[in-house]
Amino acid sequence: xxxxxxxxxMRRVAEGDERAFALxxxxxxxxxxxxxxxLTGSSDDAEEIVQEALLRVWINAPRWRAEAAxxxxxxxxxxxxxxxxxxxxxxxxxTEAGDPSDPSLDPxxxxxxxxxxRQVAAAIASLPTRQRMVIMLTYDEGLSNADAAAALDxxxxxxxxxxxxxxxxxxxxxxxVLDGNA
Amino acid sequence: xxxxxxxxxxxxxxxxxxxxxSPADQASAARVLANLANVPLPRQRHGxxxxxxxxxxxFAPAWPRVAALAGAAVLGCAIGFFGPTARLTxxxxxxxxxxxxxxxxxxxxxxxxxxxxx
Numbered sequence: 268x269x270x271x272x273x274x275x276x277m278r279r280v281a282e283g284d285e286r287a288f289a290l291x292x293x294x295x296x297x298x299x300x301x302x303x304x305x306l307t308g309s310s311d312d313a314e315e316i317v318q319e320a321l322l323r324v325w326i327n328a329p330r331w332r333a334e335a336a337x338x339x340x341x342x343x344x345x346x347x348x349x350x351x352x353x354x355x356x357x358x359x360x361x362t363e364a365g366d367p368s369d370p371s372l373d374p375x376x377x378x379x380x381x382x383x384x385r386q387v388a389a390a391i392a393s394l395p396t397r398q399r400m401v402i403m404l405t406y407d408e409g410l411s412n413a414d415a416a417a418a419l420d421x422x423x424x425x426x427x428x429x430x431x432x433x434x435x436x437x438x439x440x441x442x443x444v445l446d447g448n449a
Numbered sequence: 450x451x452x453x454x455x456x457x458x459x460x461x462x463x464x465x466x467x468x469x470x471s472p473a474d475q476a477s478a479a480r481v482l483a484n485l486a487n488v489p490l491p492r493q494r495h496g497x498x499x500x501x502x503x504x505x506x507x508f509a510p511a512w513p514r515v516a517a518l519a520g521a522a523v524l525g526c527a528i529g530f531f532g533p534t535a536r537l538t539x540x541x542x543x544x545x546x547x548x549x550x551x552x553x554x555x556x557x558x559x560x561x562x563x564x565x566x567x
Contacts, residue, residue, distance in 0.1 A: 296481055297477075
């Protein structure tokens with residue numbers, strides 16, 4: 268018998284099963300921390316946001332209806348909390364919160380790759396908030412357009428339009444990188 | 450064609466970025482989960498239907514008192530509907546007092562001497 272699905276665990280969480288919650292929370296905690304860190308630019312804020320999001324999952328579990336995937340619902344909470352946090356606090360530069368480099372590369376390659384990733388991160392950070400969130404949810408978290416729309420409380424066509432605009436802006440900002448990679 | 454190439458390269462860059470999961474995120478997640486494991490989880494909210502909404506809003510009623518109040522109300526209704534007074538009024542030979550003729554019409558009758566109406 269395989270691992271229980273998210274939805275099965277949520278049904279148990281809704282009945283107050285703390286062990287089910289302890290199984291469910293680790294599945295998305297690290298991804299959610301990464302998403303919140305990229306949205307807020309702060310690892311400390313990301314930890315607080317994910318802790319708050321998980322507590323909200325626990326508290327509101329009896330109200331949860333399996334109309335959308337648990338992951339979508341959870342990311343929606345994380346996105347909303349991140350936006351609230353960003354309204355209160357200034358945005359930290361993403362270079363401080365960037366992803367670590369790949370240790371398997373040689374130093375020169377690693378340096379070049381780090382520089383490329385830094386430019387990509389900076390270009391994404393410069394996007395308008397909703398465009399940035401769409402890029403993060405679809406590319407970083409692998410959500411479908413429909414799930415991203417649910418997470419952002421938007422329509423699928425709205426998400427598609429945001430993606431088109433975001434990628435057009437990214438192509439312009441990253442032209443040197445893209446030409447260099449040709 | 451160039452546009453397609455750029456789009457593909459951009460997709461590749463974004464996908465590569467997505468794959469890179471930070472060990473720092475794993476450590477942060479571990480701290481978050483440890484924090485949650487060390488504190489008692491708060492009370493869950495059960496929805497908007499009675500009486501859960503009161504419980505969620507910390508207006509939890511003291512159930513023995515509510516039960517006593519409801520019992521008193523039911524007893525009062527039972528006495529009112531089926532008590533001794535109800536039996537008297539519904540018993541054989543009992544007729545409720547009732548005016549045979551209303552005095553209301555006299556109010557608008559003219560005075561005997563002057564003929565004035567009120």
